[in-house]
Amino acid sequence: MPLSKPKISALTTRLLIWYDQHGRDLPWRIKGGQKPDPYHVLVSEMMLQQTTVATVKNYYSKFLQQFPTVRALARAEVETVLQTWAGLGYYRRAKLLHACAQTLVTEHAALWPQTVEGLKKLPGLGAYTAGAMAAIAFHQPVAAVDGNVERVISRLHGLTQPPKDNIKKIAALTQALVPQKRAGDFAQALMDLGATVCTPRHPACGRCPWAAACVAHQKGLQEKIPAKVAKKKPRSCYARAYVLRDQHGKIYIEQRPHTGLLANMWALPMGPWEEEGYQHTPPIKAQWRRVEGQVSHIFTHLRLYVEVMEARISTPPQLNGQWLSAPALEKLGWPKLMQKIFHHWRQAA
DNA sequence: AAGACGTGGAA
DNA sequence: TTTCCAAGTCT
Incomplete structure (x- = not known):
């Protein structure tokens, strides 16, 4: 009325x-x-x-x-x-x-x-x-x-x-x-x-x-209105992130694809986000070592678990991203997921 | 036209 | 720990 x-x-x-x-x-x-x-x-x-x-x-x-x-x-x-x-x-x-x-x-x-x-x-x-x-x-x-x-x-x-x-x-x-x-x-x-x-x-x-x-x-309906809509639980996904360092200690980063989560943001290379298990798809062949533990991060519709891998190489191949020193890395703004991954990696190191 | 899309804070 | 949710828009 x-x-x-x-x-x-x-x-x-x-x-x-x-x-x-x-x-x-x-x-x-x-x-x-x-x-x-x-x-x-x-x-x-x-x-x-x-x-x-x-x-x-x-x-x-x-x-x-x-x-x-x-x-x-x-x-x-x-x-x-x-x-x-x-x-x-x-x-x-x-x-x-x-x-x-x-x-x-x-x-x-x-x-x-x-x-x-x-x-x-x-x-x-x-x-x-x-x-x-x-x-x-x-x-x-x-x-x-x-x-x-x-x-x-x-x-x-x-x-x-x-x-x-x-x-x-x-x-x-x-x-x-x-x-x-x-x-x-x-x-x-x-x-x-x-x-x-x-x-x-x-x-x-x-x-x-x-x-x-x-x-x-x-x-007396103020607690009942508005009616709530049931929300779906976020599904779980698993992925690896790769910390690649060159002979100067610079770290390799690249931009995320222009669609999807964290689109166009700078990020560590990551493998595909799969619903069952961590796939190993590093940006290049190298002696990859797994960093102990894992990072978990919750997006609105996705719960992501990340294993961090690291490797050092002496002669960096041609790649599409950028190599950044630690100070340069810290000056960039990062999505929270990447902040967590960096933090996890530094702690384990 | 449901689902994708980030993060942090409160309960 | 889990759940809810906060000045929505786009596809």
Whole structure:
């Protein structure tokens, strides 16, 4: 049952008042009705996709220091961008962000589209990010429906289906709440409410500005809504990683394939990731010695066990990757899996 | 249109 | 240890 206009207006007002008092201070957030730099908003939104605020804080400033403007980002090599992104995960985002900057500069003369439809055409911007950009950066009165908002709105209206089965309805219900003024603050307020009050587990209804109107709260269903979807366990995979050193002690690394896990990231050579057992497929023939123990790493859909092999050679053959000294190696950014493998190897040595 | 795609922190 | 999940997008 849709809410009446006066009720919507009251909810919106109450949330904005709550936001003024309790909204979080975040590095990428501008308070007081100023328009933030759209590029800053984009960088933060891309980083925040499926990633916690605490984690993003460690990368956001560093990234902007390295690429201060959208033109600087567009000029940069994608490899440099991936380096700066290393450790943050979901590396496709870095490539998409880079492609977005290039598209904006080359096809839009560095002028931002300000509508959701225009923004959605840019690489990396889906329904959520386009809405967030339109509302936060351009003050368009549109909704930005992320996981927080799905949860808050599902509870407010007492929707018992899993949000993903209901996404159009949730989007419409959210849009109905968006004020003509302060749409950017409203979008961020709704997400803050979800992140700090209307949390997935044990929501703090006592502190919620919407508790009086919340159907889930009235029915005592706040812990049951939104409905949970069973998740599959990650399957296990096994692979070997190869630490190859030349006569100077330099280590051989290469780029991962451009698709799949850790795509385009620098990495040690690895054999295929198999579901039963470790295949021995070294980059070259040599006296390979197994390093004791193993490394385990969990991706979203994969649990990977890695055996580390090492060898020294005196005359390096022609290979496609790079040979790096230990200091140079440490200066590069690495995916966490590679950090673990290096650490394991150094400890055993 | 399910599944791929990283990582870290909390319970 | 395991499970959940955090400002999603792309294919």
